[in-house]
Amino acid sequence: MTNSQKKTIFTLFKIGFSSCLMVFIYSRIPTEELRGLLGGLDLRYLVPIGILLFVNTVLSALKWRLLLLSDEVDIPLSTLTITYLIGSFYNLFLPSNIGGDSYRIYDIAQKSRDAARSAASVFADRFSGFLALVLLSLASSVLVALQLGNLLFFIIPLLILLALLAVLTALVKEQPVRFFLRITRLDRFPFLTALAEKFFLSFRCYGADRQLLVRVMLISFAFQLSVITIVWLLALTLHAQVSFFYFSAFVPLITLMEALPISIFGLGVRDFGYISFFGREGMMSEAQAGSLALLFLATTVSYSLLGGVLYLQKTLSKGP
Numbered sequence: 001m002t003n004s005q006k007k008t009i010f011t012l013f014k015i016g017f018s019s020c021l022m023v024f025i026y027s028r029i030p031t032e033e034l035r036g037l038l039g040g041l042d043l044r045y046l047v048p049i050g051i052l053l054f055v056n057t058v059l060s061a062l063k064w065r066l067l068l069l070s071d072e073v074d075i076p077l078s079t080l081t082i083t084y085l086i087g088s089f090y091n092l093f094l095p096s097n098i099g100g101d102s103y104r105i106y107d108i109a110q111k112s113r114d115a116a117r118s119a120a121s122v123f124a125d126r127f128s129g130f131l132a133l134v135l136l137s138l139a140s141s142v143l144v145a146l147q148l149g150n151l152l153f154f155i156i157p158l159l160i161l162l163a164l165l166a167v168l169t170a171l172v173k174e175q176p177v178r179f180f181l182r183i184t185r186l187d188r189f190p191f192l193t194a195l196a197e198k199f200f201l202s203f204r205c206y207g208a209d210r211q212l213l214v215r216v217m218l219i220s221f222a223f224q225l226s227v228i229t230i231v232w233l234l235a236l237t238l239h240a241q242v243s244f245f246y247f248s249a250f251v252p253l254i255t256l257m258e259a260l261p262i263s264i265f266g267l268g269v270r271d272f273g274y275i276s277f278f279g280r281e282g283m284m285s286e287a288q289a290g291s292l293a294l295l296f297l298a299t300t301v302s303y304s305l306l307g308g309v310l311y312l313q314k315t316l317s318k319g320p
Contacts, residue, residue: 014264021268025275026290033287037238038294045233052233053303056226057084063128063219064104067121070205070212073112082310083107089307092265101126116198123199124206124216127168130259132220134161136228137252144249153249160256172207174200227251234295235284242283250277270296 026034061080068075086107087100105122109115137157145154170176177196181187206212225248232247254273258266271293278284278292 018263018267025271029287037291041237045237059223064125067124071117071202085307086311088304120199120202128216128220132224133252140249240288
């Protein structure tokens with residue numbers, strides 16, 4: 001079986017998995033109830049939600065710019081913001097941000113003429129975001145685990161944090177990565193070895209600048225808190241009255257679930273997460289939690305389409 005056939009089978013599996021999970025979840029919720037909730041939205045919250053979405057994009061682009069500057073790659077913030085928006089459009093079609101990150105690496109590599117440094121900056125950007133996400137989840141989950149009497153809310157983010165720290169240690173120490181390349185015999189390919197060495201060089205630049213690390217993590221925390229706030233505001237549009245405290249614990253966990261490459265754009269997995277977490281202790285009805293997941297999807301897709309418009313404009317401006 002060729003790699004292309006394997007990818008096709010895996011994609012079909014993800015489509016099937018998402019479809020089955022969506023049918024299973026929403027077949028249990030009365031359609032009339034969903035229509036009633038989505039038809040009675042409090043539209044006052046849509047403006048602050050839109051502003052926060054754009055602020056998040058600019059924050060992400062700023063963090064990316066700081067990483068690139070430390071590696072002597074100077075790309076204007078406006079350019080990186082547009083690239084980020086187009087990348088979000090790509091994410092509509094490929095899982096776990098792979099499409100968006102691939103586009104970001106390609107687009108900036110075209111400008112910097114250095115694919116390795118472009119890839120390193122995107123990886124560091126993504127990694128710092130995940131680290132902030134897990135740390136926020138871990139901090140909130142301690143109290144949630146005690147209040148709900150379920151230690152899984154604490155254990156899951158703790159295990160993910162340990163895994164992230166293991167990856168970070170391997171990159172900083174460098175030898176574990178070289179050992180992996182050697183035992184997998186990937187070091188037979190000179191371009192992979194050269195790519196790894198350039199990657200290490202970029203990470204040395206990041207690690208040597210403590211101010212950079214502090215700024216990157218502060219921006220990452222601000223971004224994740226903003227995402228939590230957006231979901232909380234979406235819940236308010238549905239007239240759901242749940243403490244922001246629970247959103248700070250559940251949203252990071254649901255976001256981590258969505259990152260698993262087992263579905264298309266998190267479909268099904270996201271909905272299961274909202275219903276499982278917010279359906280506990282009567283925080284929300286299944287219909288409210290399901291509506292929140294659908295509303296989040298609609299908001300994300302609508303905002304990502306802005307990247308599609310920018311991509312079309314960029315393509316047309318190049319001419320024939």
